[in-house]
Amino acid sequence: MSANNSVYEAIGGMPTFRKIVSGFYKQVPEDDILGPMYPDQDFAGAEDRLLWFLAQYWGGPALFNENRGSPRMRMRHMNYPIDMAAHDRWLKLMKNSLDDIDEETLPMPYRQMIWQHMNQLAGMLINKAP
Structure with a gap:
């Protein structure tokens, strides 16, 4: 990734993110x-x-900001009981999705960056003790 390119551009933009999410x-x-x-x-x-x-x-x-305002992920997920089981399942399903995308579309360095972010995000959203 050059200094001028974002991860978004480097992995093909919206089509790749749509594959991950879908x-x-x-x-x-x-x-x-x-x-x-x-x-x-x-x-x-x-x-x-x-x-x-x-x-x-x-x-x-900035589609999220345009459509929903600031992400404020913890606040938006506050009403959902997110415990360690939900955290682990979210990550399992996300890993399944990432694993279904070929390495040409999502090269390993970017896959690892995205996976690390997914782990941080999932951890941040835990709001219920076991």
């Missing part, structure tokens, strides 16, 4: 821990919001 959300409706957390089965809306957030975070367009 791969994750394909698994969520049937998941016994994460599926029930979505109000009114709002999977499409949630998918858009995660796509906007990740694309923006990694240097893409």
Whole structure:
């Protein structure tokens, strides 16, 4: 990645982030821990919001801010019981999604950066003791 390129640009922009997010959300409706957390089965809306957030975070367009305001992830997830089991499941489904993307599309250095961010994000959102 050159100094002028963002991760977003380096891995192909919105199509790659859409693959990550759609791969994750394909698994969520049937998941016994994460599926029930979505109000009114709002999977499409949630998918858009995660796509906007990740694309923006990694240097893409500020779609999250434009559509939702500041991310404030802890505040936005406060009403959902996120314990270590939810944390672990979220990461498992996200890893499955990342693993489904070929290395040409998502080279290892970028995959590792994104995975590290996913781990930090999941840890930050835990709001319920065991």
